[in-house]
Each structure stands twice: as structure tokens, then as C-alpha cells.
Amino acid sequence: MSPDPQTARAVRPARWFHLPFRLLSSLVAVLYALQAVFAGQIMAGTFGSLLVHQNTAAFTDMVLVVTILAAVLQRWPGRGPLWPVAAVPALLGLSALQNYLGFSRLMTFHVPLGVLIIVLSFLLARRAWLLPGAGQATPSAEREVSGVA
Amino acid sequence: MPELTRRSLLASLGISAVGAALGVPLLAGARGSSSTGALLRSQLRLPDPFQRALPRPPELDPVRSDGATDYFEITQKESVAELLPGVRTAIWGYNGIFPGPTLVSRRGRRAVVNHRNTLPVPVVVHLHGGRTPPEHDGYPTDLLLPVGGAATNGHHVGSHNVTVGERDYHYPMEQRAATLWYHDHRMDFTAPAVWRGLAGFHLIRDDEEDRLPLPRGDREIPLLIADRSFAADGSLRYPSIDSSLTGAPGVNDPYRGGVLGDVMLVNGVAWPRAEVDGARYRLRLLNGCNARRLRLKLDPAPKDGSGLTQIGSDLGLLERPIRHEAIELASAERYDVIVDFGQYDPGTDVTLVNDFGAGRTVDVMRFRVGGSARDDSRVPDTLSQVPILQRADATVTRDLVFRSEEIEGMTGWTINGEPFSPDHIHARPRLGQTERWRLASDFHHPIHVHLAPFQVLSRGTGGPSAWDHGWKDTVDIRPFEHVEILIRFEGYAGKYVFHCHNLEHEDMMMMGNFETLA
Incomplete structure (x- = not known):
């Protein structure tokens, strides 16, 4: 049975509001994992990696700010859950703390917090992809998904 | 009240255990380490601080002088010193004292220092900060054997510059006024020899500095700050593998990272006091x-906050004074500072403290401030002309990584993965040229370059720190830190060393060669 065209039109925009959040939160996870790579290079004495580490931190923070907008979009008008709207700013807060620890050379906290942030960013990305898309909330969208599978 | 089930009890226990397993080590190691090394505890009761007066190392008069040269004589010998009150401690000393006598030279007047070695081991003398021809720079294998000639076990004597009994070191002194120091530099055994007392000041003065209205005479005090540890019998305690210092070099674990003493000596006296x-x-x-x-600061701080006005670095005057609340010094670094005790009320006890210390190594010494006295000195806004080297001045860039590595089954300290060998040359700079060296480290490594003065260009991704200014010969590099320095090679052609001035690291191979080309 094909979906009611009217319902599909109402749902489709909501699904598109989810995609940026999924992609951006995945990008954040990859960037944080890259930070571990650059940290390893700093420890191996590779000159220049410290600057790359610093610039990647700044870039990741910018991506996080955009991810906050994406989290808002997936909620309004995307009708997704509310928790990403709180989770992403919280991650940005941890990231700011991490930057401070790094600049202050407080490595005893910088390294464990870095590990924690990587774990949290992967959990965030995973949950972003597992979110029931707003489109799936309607019976017609469920059918559509099962039809694809 | 919620019911306590077995499941919730187990869950809370589990969470607490994980929290403790992570939290205890995290918090216990939270401060990190301000020095790389292990604390070697003294085995006798340590005295109360600030009991004995601060001594001033005696100035050594030349035995003769002529139109261009001052001649000095020093005998290196075993002796007994009172480092702790009432305790007799065997030392090795230049003229039998620790610190050795202070030599004073004038810029441009050659100093010839005759060293006579009556110690039971070979020695090498290095004038730290000196712009010295290579044959007089104290290359680590240029041994001065004991009078009568003694075994050179434990050494590969790959040098033709070995002397027996006594020799002259020639110092042209064609360099700015600065606080230099001389100390032992024998391959593999520098750390224990300096620990036993082979170190002293060699000051250079010049007209430029004399023209400044700086404090002088009794109000100019060199302070050699050194930590040491003592055995129960009052002898200096040191974890040498072979305490005769003629056999196997190095120290026992866990001191491979460096030996930290628990007694702070200033000019050879534990926690002294000075009336000022x-x-x-x-x-x-x-x-x-x-x-x-x-990390030195004054406690209490003077009324206006910054107690230490830096006027000079390792190699002489800064262009302008810099005010610091505290100064961080790694091994071998020198800071020339002005302290205005007139800022304190008469009768104030002002303690020089070490923020990086713990327990007994926090206090260094104490000043008791007397009444205000006539003082014609001041700190001018401009002290000297110091040209600032630019990144573009460098014609060559070299990368040097200082770290701990496995070498033939032994853990050692390496530069670019290689342990020290007199035959391996890391760099061949041309005299008259400036090079940029990019230094990276795993732990704390204070890097000292012989012959050539340098300036710090960057630290991490920023510029030099507040303590990096001026001409330097030693730069403090912290764990996993990258520092760029601009080195101006001038003076003499020949082979010199650069090395980590954590002396245990130096002895355990963290040294390299460069050969300057005319």
C-alpha cells in the first residue's frame, strides 16, 4: 500500500530536519577522534601537530555551534526529541573546559577529559542515527521504512 | 524511603568502585610533576631552617696578571664542609670548597685557569655560558687525569686532548657581562661530580654594566641554589651504580629520571638566612x-606585588627590566634580579620560597630586613641593546627530539633516537650564521647549547614565556612541549656538545655534537 501522499508531504520536511544533526554530530565524533591522533603526534615530537591540534579544537567548537542549530532544527520544526538541544551545548561546555586545560598544560585532566569527550561524542552520534525520525512517528512513515527494508 | 534491594546495593558498590578506581589516581596525580626525577630522602634528622648565615663564595684573586690576561689557579680536591649545621660532610671542591671560589673577569681580558686534579677520578672543566675555543670548552672526553695518573676505567678515551695532573683552560672572555658558572663535565659522571660539589661562579663584568646604577658590592649576591640529600653518617647521598665513579656510570632505579634532594642548599649552606x-x-x-x-618568589611579596625585577638572563643584561611575581628556573639557568627590600618594614622576615617544592623543599632561604639605608641604586628603564633575532634570520632549520628510548635493551635518554657518541655530529653550522632549532621533549629537559647564544622564538603555539627573554644558553622544555630557538653561531670552529642539563639525563646519553665550520 502506498503512503497517503498528503501525509508523506507533511512528514518529508521533518525527516530532512534530522539529517544535518546526524551528519554534524558524526563529524564532531570524527574530529574528536582526530584530536587523539594529533595528540599522539605531539607526543612523538612531530613539529606542527600542536598547531593542528589547536586549530582542530577551534574548528570543532565551530562545528559544535552549528550542531546546536541542527539540534534545534530537528526539534523545531523537526519534531525530534528535546535532549539534543541540551546535550550538544553540554558537549561544547566540556570542549571549552578541555581547551582551557590544554592551554594551561594541565595534562593530568586534559587527557582523561579528552577520552571522555571522545566517548560522549560517539554516543551522541550513535543516538543521533538511532533516533526515530520524526517521519517514522506516523503510521505511513513506518510503512515506508518497512517497505524499504 | 526507597527499598534497599540486593541489586541496587551491588550497583552502588560497583559504581563506587569504578569511581574510586578512576578518581583516586586522577586526583592523586592531578598536580603532575614540576620536575622530572625521584626524591632521594636524607637519612638523618634535618635541621631547622634559617639557622646559619648565608655565605658568599670567596672571590679568587689571580696569581698574576699581565696586560691582557689574568691567571688563576684552582686545585680540585677532597675536603670536608659543614653543609648542615654541626655535620661534617665529605665533598669534592674547587680549592676544596662548595661552591668553588668565584672568578671575576672583565670582558676582553683573557682568563687562564690552571686546574690541578688531586681527586681520585678524572675531571673535565666546562665554563657554562663561555664563548670558548673547543679545546678549552671541556669536551666530555677531554679528561684531566689525577695527579700521578689514574685509571680511566669506564671511559672510552677517544680524545687526544687528555692531560695528566694539571692543565690550563684559556677563556678569551670576548662576550658581554654575564653570570657564568664552571662545573665538572666528564662523560658519564657529571651528575655525581657536581652533586659532590664541583661547581662555582665565574662572573664577567664590562663597561656597559658598570655604567648602570645597579646595586653592587655587598648588595650584589650570587646565589647557587642546589638540592642535595644526606646519608645517616652525614655524607652526601647519591644513588650511583658505582660510587667510586670509575666503573659503571649511571644511577640505580628509580632515579634514572633525575635525582631530587630534600635539602635546599644556598651557596653550600642548608636553608641559610641573610641580614639585608x-x-x-x-x-x-x-x-x-x-x-x-x-619556581622562586618572595614570601611575603612586597607591597607593590612583583618582588623580582629581572635585569639579566643566562648571558647578560636584558634590554629592559621585567617584573615578575615568581621566576621559574630549570637546571643551569641563571636569572639576574633586583629585589628592593626597602619595600618592606624593618624587621620583616622575607622568605625565598620554591613554589615547585613540597615539604622541606618549599623554603629556600630567608632574608631579615634591617632598617632603611642609603641607596643610590636604581633600575634604569633601558639596560642594554639586545638585537631581537627574527625567524627570517635563520638559514637552516633542524628538528631535535629529546626523549627516553630503549637502546640495546637498556632504557636511555636520546636525541633523535640516538644516544651520545663523540663520533656522531648532529649539525654542522657555519660561523656567522643563525639557525632555527625546533626542540621537542617527552619529559622536562633543560637544553643547553655550548658556545652559541640563542633566543627563544616560540613556546608551544605562542611566543616566548615571560622567563624566556634575552640571550640564553639553556632553555627549559616541559613535557611534550615544542620550543623553537634561534641560535647565532659565532666564535670558534670545532666540535662542541649540546645536551640536556638534567645531569642524570646528560650522563645517561642525552647529549649530541655540533661542529662549527669557519
Whole structure:
């Protein structure tokens, strides 16, 4: 049975509001994992990696700010859950703390917090992809998904 | 009240255990380490601080002088010193004292220092900061064997520059006024020899500095700060593998990272005190510790906050004074500072403290401020002309990584993965050229370059730190830190060393060669 065209039109925009959040939160996870790579290079004495580490931190923070907008979009008008709207700013807060620890050379906290942030960013990305898309909330969208599978 | 089930009890226990397993080590190690090394505890009861007066190392008169040269004589010998009150401690000393006598030279007047070695081991003398021809620079294998000639076990004598009994070191002194120091530099055994007392000041003065209205005479005090540890019998305690210092070099674990003492000596006296006038003083600070880094400040701070006005670095005057609340010094670094005790009320006890210390190594020494006294000195806004080297001045860039590595089954300290060998040359700079060296480290490594003065260009991704200014010969690099320096090679053609001045690291191979080309 094909979906009611009217319902599909109402749902489709909501699904598109989810995609940026999924992609951006995945990008954040990859960037944080890259930070571990650059940290390893700093420890191996590779000159220049410290600057790359610093610039990647700044870039990741910018991506996080955009991810906050994406989290808002997936909620309004995307009708997704509310928790990403709180989770992403919280991650940005941890990231700011991490930057401070790094600049202050407080490595005893910088390294464990870095590990924690990587774990949290992967959990965030995973949950972003597992979110029931707003489109799936309607019976017609469920059918559509099962039809694809 | 919620019911306590077995499941919830187990869950809380599990969460607490994980929290403790992570939290205890995290918090216990939270401060990290300010120095790389292990604390070697003294085995006798340590005295109360500030009991004995601060001594001033005696100035050594030349035995003769002519139109261009001052001639000095020093005998290196075993002796007994009172480092702790009432305790007799066997030392090795230049003229039998620790610190050795202070030599004073004038810029451009050659100093010839005759060293006679009556110690039971070979020695090498290096004038740290000196712009010295290579044959007189104290290359680590240029041994001065004991009078009568003694075994050179434990050494590969790959040098033709070995002398028996005594020799002259020639120092042209064609360099700016600065606080230099001389110390032992024998391959593999520098750390224990300096620990036993082979270190002293060699000051250079010049007209430029004389023209400044800086404190002088009794109000100019060199301070050699060194941590040491003592055995129960009052002898200096040191974890040498072979305490005769003629056999196997190195130290026992866990001291491979550096030996940290628990007694702070200043000019050879534990925690001394000094009576000072309420006036400006010039303190020439030298970190003479083998491995301990210091963060020195005055407690209490003077009324206006920053107690230490830096006027000079390792190699002489800064262009302008810099005010610091505290100064961080790694091994071998020197800071020339002015302290205005006139800022304190008469009768105030002012303690020089080490923020990086713990327990007994926090206090260094104490000043008791007397009444205000006539003081014509001042700190001018401009001290000297110091050209600032630019990144573009460098014609060559070299990368040097200082770290711990496995070498033939032994863990050693390496530069670019290689342990020290007199035959391996890391760099061949041309005289008259400037090079940019990019230094990276795993732990704390204070890097000292012989012959050639340098300036710090960057630290991490930023510029030099507040303590990096001026001409330097030693730069403090912290764990996993990258520092760029601009080195101006000038003076003499020949082979010189650069090395980590954590002396245990130096002895355990963290040294390399460069050969300057005319």
C-alpha cells in the first residue's frame, strides 16, 4: 500500500530536519577522534601537530555551534526529541573546559577529559542515527521504512 | 524511603568502585610533576631552617696578571664542609670548597685557569655560558687525569686532548657581562661530580654594566641554589651504580629520571638566612640542582606585588627590566634580579620560597630586613641593546627530539633516537650564521647549547614565556612541549656538545655534537 501522499508531504520536511544533526554530530565524533591522533603526534615530537591540534579544537567548537542549530532544527520544526538541544551545548561546555586545560598544560585532566569527550561524542552520534525520525512517528512513515527494508 | 534491594546495593558498590578506581589516581596525580626525577630522602634528622648565615663564595684573586690576561689557579680536591649545621660532610671542591671560589673577569681580558686534579677520578672543566675555543670548552672526553695518573676505567678515551695532573683552560672572555658558572663535565659522571660539589661562579663584568646604577658590592649576591640529600653518617647521598665513579656510570632505579634532594642548599649552606638593609639588592640566581626545577618568589611579596625585577638572563643584561611575581628556573639557568627590600618594614622576615617544592623543599632561604639605608641604586628603564633575532634570520632549520628510548635493551635518554657518541655530529653550522632549532621533549629537559647564544622564538603555539627573554644558553622544555630557538653561531670552529642539563639525563646519553665550520 502506498503512503497517503498528503501525509508523506507533511512528514518529508521533518525527516530532512534530522539529517544535518546526524551528519554534524558524526563529524564532531570524527574530529574528536582526530584530536587523539594529533595528540599522539605531539607526543612523538612531530613539529606542527600542536598547531593542528589547536586549530582542530577551534574548528570543532565551530562545528559544535552549528550542531546546536541542527539540534534545534530537528526539534523545531523537526519534531525530534528535546535532549539534543541540551546535550550538544553540554558537549561544547566540556570542549571549552578541555581547551582551557590544554592551554594551561594541565595534562593530568586534559587527557582523561579528552577520552571522555571522545566517548560522549560517539554516543551522541550513535543516538543521533538511532533516533526515530520524526517521519517514522506516523503510521505511513513506518510503512515506508518497512517497505524499504 | 526507597527499598534497599540486593541489586541496587551491588550497583552502588560497583559504581563506587569504578569511581574510586578512576578518581583516586586522577586526583592523586592531578598536580603532575614540576620536575622530572625521584626524591632521594636524607637519612638523618634535618635541621631547622634559617639557622646559619648565608655565605658568599670567596672571590679568587689571580696569581698574576699581565696586560691582557689574568691567571688563576684552582686545585680540585677532597675536603670536608659543614653543609648542615654541626655535620661534617665529605665533598669534592674547587680549592676544596662548595661552591668553588668565584672568578671575576672583565670582558676582553683573557682568563687562564690552571686546574690541578688531586681527586681520585678524572675531571673535565666546562665554563657554562663561555664563548670558548673547543679545546678549552671541556669536551666530555677531554679528561684531566689525577695527579700521578689514574685509571680511566669506564671511559672510552677517544680524545687526544687528555692531560695528566694539571692543565690550563684559556677563556678569551670576548662576550658581554654575564653570570657564568664552571662545573665538572666528564662523560658519564657529571651528575655525581657536581652533586659532590664541583661547581662555582665565574662572573664577567664590562663597561656597559658598570655604567648602570645597579646595586653592587655587598648588595650584589650570587646565589647557587642546589638540592642535595644526606646519608645517616652525614655524607652526601647519591644513588650511583658505582660510587667510586670509575666503573659503571649511571644511577640505580628509580632515579634514572633525575635525582631530587630534600635539602635546599644556598651557596653550600642548608636553608641559610641573610641580614639585608632596607635597600635594593642584586641577586644572581643560579639553579645548580641536578634535576630539580624551581619556581622562586618572595614570601611575603612586597607591597607593590612583583618582588623580582629581572635585569639579566643566562648571558647578560636584558634590554629592559621585567617584573615578575615568581621566576621559574630549570637546571643551569641563571636569572639576574633586583629585589628592593626597602619595600618592606624593618624587621620583616622575607622568605625565598620554591613554589615547585613540597615539604622541606618549599623554603629556600630567608632574608631579615634591617632598617632603611642609603641607596643610590636604581633600575634604569633601558639596560642594554639586545638585537631581537627574527625567524627570517635563520638559514637552516633542524628538528631535535629529546626523549627516553630503549637502546640495546637498556632504557636511555636520546636525541633523535640516538644516544651520545663523540663520533656522531648532529649539525654542522657555519660561523656567522643563525639557525632555527625546533626542540621537542617527552619529559622536562633543560637544553643547553655550548658556545652559541640563542633566543627563544616560540613556546608551544605562542611566543616566548615571560622567563624566556634575552640571550640564553639553556632553555627549559616541559613535557611534550615544542620550543623553537634561534641560535647565532659565532666564535670558534670545532666540535662542541649540546645536551640536556638534567645531569642524570646528560650522563645517561642525552647529549649530541655540533661542529662549527669557519
